[in-house]
Amino acid sequence: MNSGWCINPDCAHPNEPGEADGCQWCGTDLLLAGRYRAIHPLQNERHPLASTTLFEAIDQSTGNQPKVLKVLCEPSRAKIARLEQEYNVLMLLDAPSKIPSADLDGFFSVPTPSLPVHCLVMEKIAGQPLNQWLEAGNRLSQENALIWLRQLIEIIAIVHDRFYFHRDIKPDNLILQPNGQLALIDFGACRRISETYLVKLRMGETPHYVSPNSSYSITAVGSAGYSPSEQLHGRGVPQSDFFAIARTLVHLLTGRHPAQLPLDESGQLLWRKHAPQIARPLADFLDELQSASWRKRPSDTEIILQRLNRLPQRIRRYQLFMSTQFRAGAALAGILTAASFIWGVNSWAAYQQLFQARQLAERGAQNQLGGKLELARQNYQRALGLDPNLPEVHQNLALLCQGEGNVPCAIEHYQQTLKLTPDNWQVHYNLGNLYDEQGDYSHAERHYGLAMHADNRLAIDAANNLSRINIIKGDYSEAALLAAQALKQTNDLVSQAALLKNLGWATLKQFDYGDALRYLQRAKKLDPQRADIYCLLAQAQEAQGFEVEAKQSWKNCLRYDSTAGLPEVKAWRERILNRVL
Secondary structure: OOOOOOOOOOOOOOOOOOOOOEOOOOOOEOOEOOOEEEEEEOOOOOOOOOOEEEEEEEEHHHOOEEEEEEEEOOOOHHHHHHHHHHHHHHHHHOOOOOOOOEEEEEEEEEOOOOOOEEEEEEEOOOOEEHHHHHHOOOOOOHHHHHHHHHHHHHHHHHHHHOOEEOOOOOHHHEEEOOOOOEEEOOOOOOEEOOHHHHHHHHOOOOOOOOOOOOOOOOOOOOOOOOOOHHHHOOOOOOHHHHHHHHHHHHHHHHOOOHHHOOEOOOOOEOOHHHOOOOOHHHHHHHHHHOOOOHHHOOOOHHHHHHHHHHHHHHHHHHHHHHHHHHHOOHHHHHHHHHHHHHOOOOOHHHHHHHHHHHHHHHHHHHHHHOOOHHHHHHHHHHHHHHOOOOHHHHHHHHHHHHHOOOHHHHHHHHHHHHHHOOOOHHHHHHHHHHHHHOOOHHHHHHHHHHHOOOOOHHHHHHHHHHHHHHHHHOOHHHHHHHHHHHHOOOOOHHHHHHHHHHHHHHHHHOOOHHHHHHHHHHHHHHOOOOHHHHHHHHHHHHHOOOHHHHHHHHHHHHHOOOOOOOHHHHHHHHHHHHHHO
């Protein structure tokens, strides 16, 4: 039986070491540090900062637990120190399943016939590297982009909080685990940021090249396309990691390496046309993270996470505005031109009035999309003064009123839209959502039910919301039936998580705790940052006597903000806070 792989870089037959604990060709130990055994190399290329080889290994002292073994084949003092620093960083960060943890005795040297070989043993994180995910033809959806962006920021927050920054974030160094959680690997380029260095940054100074003995000297390192200019010139800052995260997201969204995309005159990457699935608010945020100047990027991870909490609402509002803008544009112009003759509007003055109304409607849509809401309202009102039968204008005004919290105004204009276009499923869904927010479930049910006639994702979202309302009303069987039927009709992971959550909630209310746990665990894997899933999971775990697991789920119920605005989530949070206090 073959004993694995010889780690001696000068061995003539490393893949045929023989059956003993020493290589039959060069005599190098095969049982490393008395417990580890290299199985096979994980890559052939050399590490950019040091001549290293990665092996898959096993730890025989823990029942052959899989490990990753990094072997330094070039024993210069600087590179040995760098490998030891990587070991110290991994020990300090201590974030298993997000960052590989190093074994307690995982840094050691192994004698060879020529020179000692230094080794680092770390946790093996199961999953697929994102460069392989890209090579398989995958592209990131907007929903998953928001999830992955938050995960990356939360991981890098751990690193920055320990006064380090990674300096080499890219798809190759990210692992997609089976549970949907990303992990960040390869901390060989990671560097500590001294207090002196941070003080200079807070004072607005850009650190310059200085003596290697300086407390804020940073070596130039990085990967082309992912690393900002300040890092490639040896002036890296914590915000350099934000740049690399944004560039990584761009690659995952477009399928194109950032180095292959053009830049505009200001140095901004031109990538948006290759990611049509992305709404402008998210694209703007990614461009801010990858600003050419580090001063224009957010200052820390806390600010980024706060803005990520608000981003889904901004995207949703933008998409609603965008969907009506097209109907208020060129298509409306053609319709009105034809209508002026079909409806008997044969006077030139009447035609001009209709055409002017269309222009005002289009101008208002542009104002609304650009955030000039008062100007949009004025143009819409002028358009309706010329022609009160413009459904797109009523719909846009309803969205404007809804965004401002003016419920009567929103309802009035939605109803006017439906008088003109009774089969407008988007408006039925919006009205259902508006009544739902007000707790008027009977009206919400009616409009959600009509929105289910749509032939796109809108129908799935309506079924999900209708299922939720049935649970609130106590009709658990109907709720479960709706969720189960919708689940068969969608491949969208976020929608599937919401529907599984409803199935878990309905079965929990029917005291079927085993099925509730199964549904909720599946939902958690698909959307691991949805607050209501954890709130329900905690209740199911408590009912089954899993107190330790329930405690962690309650923490996540309080921690995540994705569904914090729902009345049931507020009630669950209040319940656990009252219990604690």
